[in-house]
Amino acid sequence: MNIPSSITTLLLGIGLTLVSLWYGQNHGLMPVAASEGATHIDSLFNAMMTISTGLFIIVQGVIVYCAIKFRRKPGELGDGAAIEGNVPLEILWTAIPAAIVLWISIYSFEIYNEMGGFDPSADGMHAMHGMPAGKGSAMAATMDMGDVPKGSPRISALGVGASPANQGKAAAVNVNVLGLQYAWIFTYPEINITSGELHVPVGKEVQLNMNAQDVIHAVWIPQLRLKQDVIPGTETQLRFTTNKVGTYPLRCAELCGGYHGSMVTQMIVHTPEEYDTWIASQQQSAQAQAEIVKQTIAMNPANLSPAKYLAPYANEMGVKPEMVEHLHHQGMEMGGSIASVIK
Amino acid sequence: MTAELLIPNQTSEDDVVIHHRTWKDYFTFSTDHKVIGIQYFVTGFIFYIIGGLLAEGIRTELATPDADLVDPSTYNSMFTMHGTIMIFLWIVPAGTGAFANYLLPLMIGARDMAFPKLNAVAFWIIPPTGLLLILSFFLGPAQAGWTSYPPLSLLTGKVGEGIWIVTLLLLGTSSILGGINFFTTILKMRIPSMSMMQMPLFCWAMLATSMLMLIATPVLAGALILLSFDLIAGTAFFNPVGGGEPVVYQHMFWFYSHPAVYIMVLPFFGVISEVIPVHCRKPIFGYAAIAYSSMVISFLGLIVWAHHMFTSGTPPWLRMFFMITTMVIAVPTGIKIFGWLATMWGGKINLNTPMLFAMGFISTFVIGGITGVMLAAVPFDIHVHDTYFVVAHLHYVLFGGSVFGIYTGIYHWFPKVTGRHIDETWGKIHFVLTYVGFNVTFLPMHVLGLQGMPRRIAMYAPEFQGLNQVCTYGSYVLAISTVPFLVNAIYCAYKGKPAGSNPWNALTLDWQTTSPPEIENFEVLPVLKTGPYDYGDSEEEEKELTAV
């Protein structure tokens, strides 16, 4: 057992690198990636996991090694060596982490650009002044969302915009998203559909134009690795292109009240044919819906309990009837806004 | 220098200095920094127990996916209280209040703090304020989280929200008064022979901390003043109904609350820098680098706040700016961690409880640090912001960092404060339970967050149940781990083995007086003849030793 220490170090270094590289790729911690953007973010995460694994093993390894090797044996006298520092070593462990975080920053920057984070139309500096209905009236803003002219570029908003390849073009599918305690309402202005679930065609670029009615919510679709706060009075947006058919959860990720945890719905990624079928079926039932709305409005909602009033919509919004009952005090505003969205 | 941990004097029961203080003194408006330090710690620990019980409630609720233990809005007030209590009534008072008050004057050879009366005022704000906060739990408590974002905070639990604001304003005042005291004491009250570069590193850490307390805390006060107008007077600073900007609140809040995490952890960087050289019998590795890195961290800490708002209404250039500044903070933090590791390397490590907790600190804090860098990467943070990944991260730094740091300090200075040894066996049991319980509770939360579980939810998707149950069991271990500590500490404070004035043979001035220190700390003011960490055998001594 007389291996020179430089060789031991070398072997340990190689082993460490291999383990880190392997774990960085095979941690299996992320859910399915359903878009190219998600895959990009995963590669960033994997890179960070690789570095982290290495650092983790080094630090924990040194601690354990010290605890064993340098432990004071019973009866042992004396101190450790009087070493007060070592400037080259200190420079090294300042420079290496600095280089690493710089590299991660640059990599993140690139991925962020790929995702569409720098889409100029998604630059908030313009957005803040651009709210059509103005602040103070989330309701009004909501109502306006229905009438955005088809195809015209939307007013810019904060969030994630188009990836560089798609910049300047309108998204294939535009969806207006309204968050309210505790449900999501998705309106498709181009095809006049309102739904409690998000349906999108695979491979097409989708843009969510988001607003909140009461408090701050956040749209989170883990399989797309995308999240954006939905802020009353300030419009935000998300833009993405899915690449895997499937049904994925869409959760509220910003504390918004008691039932925040149940503010969950689904994003269903369809094949193009399925998507068309879905549109057709929705448009049919929209007719029937319009009838109900007329009736309901004729009935004067003020005379009904919120639960009763909302019952016809509860199903398709993905709201459980008990929850509607719970909404009680918010019932009136909510009813109002739904009527206006549906109008 | 010898390593045999001899107890040079004061070894018999009779030699334990008669306590100058009776228990009654701890209920008075005492201006003695040592009394105040202990008052802070005990008060903080009581609130820690309350906050911990709330955490157990939270974890028990989360053992099942449905909201079946408590009503969801009660759940929200539980984590609101838990977070607020843990931060403002436990970590901040324990770190800055208890440790800094007790140790700073001793370490720099002063007889008290610069402004003893102010010090007592700062402490006595805390107990009634804490009680007020707990009272609010029975009057319709705040439900908007410890971040209290409007408009939600303006709509739910309004009575509690009002009390919450008042509480935070008072605790902030206490913190600012403390900051004035620490800053002045460190700069002005050192014995003449101690230059800045001869201060123990804990003093450097507290200098950095006190600057943050003075600069950041007032901005929180500003935010809370505006929030209280929105809540009570019906203005609309942060309420979009009426033209306000909720995002401005977030900026002001985080301008304080990011530095607040350094207020909570920097003192313990200091504690670790004190403890490791003593028990490894080696000089601290890179004194100047560790000292300056505290100052750099405190400066950088002021310009990273919007990393909490990457998914909020934050324009791209701001996201990138704050990503880079946040990444940069990893560098000075790394300098400290590597410095500690290098101090251990080649030492003669005495693996006693304080040292174990110090190693536990490095081991867990580094995980929190790594996830911190990950969270700074904007594209990744967009995925995990406001999820259990963040809950895991913040506990790795606040529990794995601050709470481990507190225990390190308690075991290390117990003989100084009480004049007696705390039992080692029970201390080690406490360490093992805490370390294991902590990791079992919080490690799985990383996975939960990555997989799709948001934070602050009372009901979650059934697929997350398995890992959540692991967390819950872990949290029970954590709860139990507190028992051996409490029993051990209370018993040994009265019945422990007498420790003598300097059982660790430490060189900093806090150890160069009796244990417990007499009322004005030093019989005669000391003069520095050695640096704070001049441990270690020189070559000749080494030879001499081997010859023996």
Add this chain to the structure above:
Amino acid sequence: MQGSVSDQTQINIESASESHDSHGHHEHPDFRIFGLIVFLVAEGMIFLGLFIAYLAFRSMAPEWPPAGTPKLELMLPGINTVILLGSSLVIHQADTAIKKNDVKGLQLWFGLTALMGIIFLGGQLYEYSHLEFGLRTNLFASTFYVLTGFHGLHVTVGVLLILSVLWRSMKGEHYGTNNHFGVEAAEIYWHFVDVIWVILFILLYLL
């Protein structure tokens, strides 16, 4: 080897000066002015936070002040500004006086400063009562009232400080050449309040 530890320990606690009385209470030099300045830095940060919030609201609004906000009158606040600035000069005379042990002078100048402070506050109340917008009219109105009100609170505290110094100075030898912390503290605080007002005035009235 065991001896060396104790040696070191002893070296460390070697007495600083033989003459030092090691029993009884020890006084340390007076750091109160230093402490006060540190406190004012913190206090200044509250204002800085509020100013920046104001600028943020301003930059985010499509129009500032929001449409329909009545124009602010400049005359009265202008006079008020001059009074407050002047009072800073006045209070400094008090400092000069007490350093020459001139208690009468101190009382004269402090009395005058307090009077000017009270006139300022009166002017502000008059302005409030004649404004055509209320606290809740719009974001500009709210920030206006909260900022000036918070500053007014500080002026009030300043006046009370000055009056309490004045009252103490009546009681015999309370202040003198070597003993005038209260005077100095009140003066520094008053200058602070003054500086804040200048920034506030520029932000709210001129910009």
